[in-house]
Amino acid sequence: MNQVSFVCCPVCKSANHTHFISTKALMHKLNNECYVFNKCIACKAVFLTNRVNESVLNDYYTDSYLPYKGSGAWGKFSSFVERSQKQLDLKRVRFVANITESRADLNILDVGCGNPSFLHLVQQKLNAKCTGIDFSDYGWKNSSFDKITLIKTTIAEFEPSGFFDVITLWHYLEHDYHLGETVEKLYKCLIPGGKLIIEVPDYNGISAKMQKQFWQGWHSPRHLTLFSKKSFHSLFAHNKWKIVKHLRYGTLDAFTLWWLGKMEKKQINWSNSMEKEFWPLVFLKIVSFSFFIFEKVFPMGIQLLVIEKK
Numbered sequence: 174m175n176q177v178s179f180v181c182c183p184v185c186k187s188a189n190h191t192h193f194i195s196t197k198a199l200m201h202k203l204n205n206e207c208y209v210f211n212k213c214i215a216c217k218a219v220f221l222t223n224r225v226n227e228s229v230l231n232d233y234y235t236d237s238y239l240p241y242k243g244s245g246a247w248g249k250f251s252s253f254v255e256r257s258q259k260q261l262d263l264k265r266v267r268f269v270a271n272i273t274e275s276r277a278d279l280n281i282l283d284v285g286c287g288n289p290s291f292l293h294l295v296q297q298k299l300n301a302k303c304t305g306i307d308f309s310d311y312g313w314k315n316s317s318f319d320k321i322t323l324i325k326t327t328i329a330e331f332e333p334s335g336f337f338d339v340i341t342l343w344h345y346l347e348h349d350y351h352l353g354e355t356v357e358k359l360y361k362c363l364i365p366g367g368k369l370i371i372e373v374p375d376y377n378g379i380s381a382k383m384q385k386q387f388w389q390g391w392h393s394p395r396h397l398t399l400f401s402k403k404s405f406h407s408l409f410a411h412n413k414w415k416i417v418k419h420l421r422y423g424t425l426d427a428f429t430l431w432w433l434g435k436m437e438k439k440q441i442n443w444s445n446s447m448e449k450e451f452w453p454l455v456f457l458k459i460v461s462f463s464f465f466i467f468e469k470v471f472p473m474g475i476q477l478l479v480i481e482k483k
């Protein structure tokens with residue numbers, strides 16, 4: 174049995190929920206698997222009701238999973254993609270600098286760091302002490318990052334040697350199997366006044382409404398929970414946390430999320446080289462520029478929060 178039925182909302186534990194959307198396994202080889210997301214009536218979180226067992230999760234992180242393939246998936250255009258990744262990392266570093274007022278000697282933890290290019294940059298730019306954790310060392314095992322501490326572990330098993338000023342979770346929380354326990358652990362890892370920076374997909378954005386079952390925010394079966402404003406307030410209890418910022422856009426640009434959904438609908442073979450998709454992507458980016466320029470005005474599918482430990 175590789176699937177587990179989930180009958181309660183993973184955020185507020187309510188058993189009162191209704192069908193929201195069904196999808197196939199996304200960014201995966203062609204398949205007839207069916208994943209069912211329900212919406213919690215109480216906190217409005219949308220969650221996967223038939224999760225795959227964590228033990229078989231690796232079957233969904235294959236050569237069809239673009240983020241693991243990195244820029245190499247783009248063949249002769251890989252340098253363009255690397256540059257775009259650097260710009261994304263830089264946006265994230267600036268965001269951290271902004272909310273910490275560029276304080277020196279920050280102690281930063283990145284959960285689900287994958288390829289730790291963000292941490293590498295934050296260490297260089299802010300001279301921060303950086304730690305990255307991930308359940309897989311795929312993102313760093315063939316590289317050397319001597320000024321960063323990288324640990325192959327889960328957040329549950331992570332044993333920090335000190336407390337962190339900032340913990341970043343760039344597209345991690347929607348993957349988490351044990352939300353309540355994770356939030357408790359994050360609380361224990363932060364100094365009082367320390368901040369969580371959380372970026373996740375936003376199912377209330379325009380791209381989810383347009384692309385329906387192909388929207389990459391579902392990312393079935395890797396994504397388990399899609400959050401609403403109310404669900405964040407439920408997960409981060411007011412007596413322990415303060416939500417200081419909730420933006421309906423993020424560092425990941427909405428165009429990228431939309432383009433991935435477009436490729437899903439086209440049923441591309443994700444394990445092939447992406448080379449031939451490069452110029453159509455550039456063309457689309459140019460013609461859709463005047464639409465995505467409004468991503469800070471109209472929510473298009475990404476949300477970014479800063480949550481402070483009281």
Ligand SMILES: [Zn+2]
Pocket residue numbers: 182183184185186187213214215216217218404
């Ligand atoms: Zn709920």
